[in-house]
Amino acid sequence: MSLVEVTDLTVGFGPLSAVDGLSFRLEKGAALGLVGESGSGKSTVASALLGLHRGTGAVVGGAVRVAGTDVQRASDDELRRLRGGKAAMVFQDPLSSLDPYYAVGDQIAEVYRVHVKASRRAARARAVEVLDRVGIPDAARRARSRPHEFSGGMRQRALIAMALACEPDLLIADEPTTALDVTVQAQILDLLHTLREETGMGLLLVTHDVGVAAGSVDEILVMRHGRAVEHGPVASVLGAPGETYTQELLGAVP
Numbered sequence: 001m002s003l004v005e006v007t008d009l010t011v012g013f014g015p016l017s018a019v020d021g022l023s024f025r026l027e028k029g030a031a032l033g034l035v036g037e038s039g040s041g042k043s044t045v046a047s048a049l050l051g052l053h054r055g056t057g058a059v060v061g062g063a064v065r066v067a068g069t070d071v072q073r074a075s076d077d078e079l080r081r082l083r084g085g086k087a088a089m090v091f092q093d094p095l096s097s098l099d100p101y102y103a104v105g106d107q108i109a110e111v112y113r114v115h116v117k118a119s120r121r122a123a124r125a126r127a128v129e130v131l132d133r134v135g136i137p138d139a140a141r142r143a144r145s146r147p148h149e150f151s152g153g154m155r156q157r158a159l160i161a162m163a164l165a166c167e168p169d170l171l172i173a174d175e176p177t178t179a180l181d182v183t184v185q186a187q188i189l190d191l192l193h194t195l196r197e198e199t200g201m202g203l204l205l206v207t208h209d210v211g212v213a214a215g216s217v218d219e220i221l222v223m224r225h226g227r228a229v230e231h232g233p234v235a236s237v238l239g240a241p242g243e244t245y246t247q248e249l250l251g252a253v254p
């Protein structure tokens, strides 16, 4: 069974068809880049993988299976176990996912405790361990810092640490480097690469920047108006892009 199986997914927001018959698979340990211009439906797909459209009024069709969970049919409890447990998500702006008033380490510990029945002490130790793993220097001390005491790149590392805490099978990263300057961007992409190798987790990397995807994934799916216009190994999509749209994304056409 694949880690992610999306079959004929549709997501409608009122009259707008944001995702329009999308199918793809992601195998265990593989990395797929979901690429397309702003508004093409990438984040809507990412949200659908975790059942985040439930109860929002969005109309979702088709089938989504993630780490063995049938997302469309899962109970609220099953979805809670999936999110942050088997499948974790990081976003463009780490501040939107972190509470400004609490120490970063406490927030990671809390996520861990929700998913793994662990003592407070064990959860705090786990938080320090994952902060260290993502390259936060002096992690035991920095775990006590609040989010605003971190730089942008360190905050993104902290958010990735939070995602890692429960050893997910799948990491969904939605524009994880878009808010960062180029040097820090490269460091975060490097980190994602290393973590993939170490943990064997699958990666869905959502980005409007084909260059970001190219160096970090095995396959690229190019989206336009909620549909897949190209899908294949990085070398074939970038080497001989069949679509004018993909060429434009690559900057190949002025």
Ligand code: ADP
Binding pocket: 013, 016, 018, 036, 037, 038, 039, 040, 041, 042, 043, 044, 045
């Ligand atoms: P991307 O991540 O590729 O930039 P999105 O998935 O965020 O694109 O958005 C796809 C389309 O769906 C856009 O036209 C966007 O305005 C619309 N959209 C996204 N979320 C909502 C929502 N909650 N309600 C209504 N429209 C939405």
Ligand code: MG
Binding pocket: 042, 043, 044, 174, 175
């Ligand atoms: Mg988006």
